[in-house]
Amino acid sequence: MFSLLALMCFGDKLEEEQIKEIERVQRNLLLSFSRFQILNFWPSVGKILFRKRWEELYQITQDKENVLIPLIRARKKMQQEKFNTESEPEQTEIQSYVDTLLDLELPEEKRKLEESELVALCSEFFDAGTDTTSTALQWILANLVKNPEIQEKLYMEMKQNLSEKYSNPQDQEAIKEEELQKLPYLKAVVLEGLRRHPPAHFVLPHAVTEDTVLNGRLVPKNGVVNVMVAQMGWDPEVWEDPMAFKPERFLRSNGEEIEFDITGSREIKMMPFGVGRRICPGWSLAMLHLAYFVGNLVWNFEWSAGEEDVDLSEKQEFTVVMKKPLQAHLSPRHTPTQND
């Protein structure tokens, strides 16, 4: 996931070592996040009381800047060189996230972003887009191991609907984005994974801008409001047998797709990405990544339980992860020929 997002962020295929470095600095901050929250309160006094923790945060931030700034500068240099040679952009060129940030001019302040702002935005891109999707992926695969009949049904859907070229084991090409549209059961598996195991059990804290009455209770101006995302997806008044993993609930009885409104613009039955103005800006990318990874991983491997049965207990980290990470046996479905 880090490789994919690093490519999207910097537009270049980075070396394995560089990607590991990005992952290291990002995870360092992410996993110590809760320890630093206290520093938000009364910073002037906190700087004296929690001096060591401030120093630690400073070190982690410096470390992150040392890794991300050279990558941002390299992209900026490349942009400038291209501008100087005035060559037309090639069609295959990737426009990266950093390119768009470098082009951006803040309309009110009429200025470009500063380097520290670029670092913060790239860092947010990695934090928000890697852990969330890989957590969701792990939960989905865990459920496919726990429910082999669902995994088999998914595999059969792919066998029946994918283009002929994928049936040739010698042609080990990854299933393409367009092909994923032909697989309603795959989409249902992803949606069911997000309903049953949303990576975020709460959205980011929001505040009301004026006194507001919610369900008969007054929330005063600036009062913080949050939403119980997981509980909403497990509500027995909305979902039948809510704790069971049943992708069929997102399909008609004939197997056709039910247009499910994941953005909650028509009705809100679950909200793994939040809803409204501050909905996750990466929601459609995440849906694509999940369908792509689940599809390809199940198409290429049969997943079965390891030594122990799959344990679906949860643990709160940055996202709500599996307390005992998934351990599974993977058997290749397509036996390579002797020439491979």
Ligand code: HEM
């Ligand atoms: C399964 C994967 C994902 C889940 C479950 C998820 C979920 C969420 C949730 C619940 C929020 C808070 C919404 C709110 O405050 O109301 C959020 C915010 C955000 N997400 Fe995602 N997300 C996922 C993937 C991604 C990806 C792939 C990206 C980008 C590459 C991304 C970028 C962001 C950003 C930048 C925010 C903050 C938006 C803001 O401050 O308004 N997310 N996400």
